Amino acid sequence: MALWVRYERDGEAGFGSLEGDSVRPHAGDLFDAPTPAGPSLPLASLRLLPPVRPGKIVGLWNNFRALAAKLGAAEPEVPLYFLKAPGSLLAPEATIPWPTGYTGKVVYEGELGIVLGRRCKAVSEAEAEAAILGYTGVNDVTALDLLNADPSFPQWARAKGCDGFGPCGPAIATGLDWRTLTIRTLLNGRERQNYPASDMILPPARIVSLLSREMTLEPGDLIACGTSLGVLPMRAGMVVEVVIEGIGTLRNTMGAAETG
Secondary structure (H helix, E strand, C coil), X not given: CEEEEEEEECCEEEEEEEECCEEEEEEEECCEEEEECCCCXXXXXXXXXXXXXXXXXXXXXXXXXXXXXXXXXXXXXXXXXXXXXXXXXXXXXXXXXXXXXXXXXXXXXXXXEEEECCCECCCCHHXXXXXXXXXXEEECCEEHHHHCCCCCCCCHHHHHCCCCXXXXXXXXXXXXXXXXXXXXXXXXXXXXXXXXXXXXXXXXXXXXXXXXXXXXXXXXXXXXXXXXXXXXXXXXXXXXXXXXXXXXXXXXXXXXXXCC
C-alpha cells in the first residue's frame, strides 16, 4: 500500500509518496512508473493540492443500499451518474466558496472516490479492476435548492458543479481493499455520516466497466461512488471532514455567503 499526494512548495507543484510526516518527491508520471527524486520533505512545509487532476469528475446517485431503502428507491443495475465541472475540484484545507447570490442550502456528501490509472474503453470488470490506480476521499458538495429549482429540468450539473464544490484528497491510496473501508463525515467535529463502503450497490470495478461503455475514461479521471445516510446542510464557517482510514482526513471550511 502507498499514499500519493500532490503538493505546492515555493510556488512549484510536485508529487510524491506520503511517509508519516514527510513526503518523498517523485519524478515522471504518477500513472507510469514514477521514480524517487530528491530527499524527503516535511509535510508541514508543503501545501497539499488535490491529489489528482481529473479530466472528468463523475458522481453517482443512489449507490448505497441503506439510502436506497430509506428513499424507497429501486437499486439500480447501471450507474445513475452526473458530471461535476473540473473547476469544482478543491484542495484539502481550502475554503469551499459559497455561490454568489445563492441563498439556499449547501450540503456535504462524504464519499469514496475512484482514481483511474489507465485508459478504459468498453472494458470488462476484470480489466476495470486492473485499471483502478487507487482510492481517495471526496466531498460531493451540493447547492440543494438549485437541483429542482426548475420543475421541468433537474439541474444536477449546476447544483454540484459550482466552483470548489468537489473537495478531494488528501491522498490517493493504492493497494487498498475498498470493501474494508468506512466513510465518516464530521461537521464541526460531530459525526454525521458513518457507513461501510461494502454497502455499495454497484462496486468500483462494475462502475468503471459500465461507464466505459459510454465514455472513454482516462488516467486521473475521478469517480465519486455516491453517498449514504446523514447528509445535512452546512453553514458559513463550519468545518467539514471526510475521514476514511487508510486514506486520511479531507478537511475543508464552508465559506461565507456572498451577494451580487
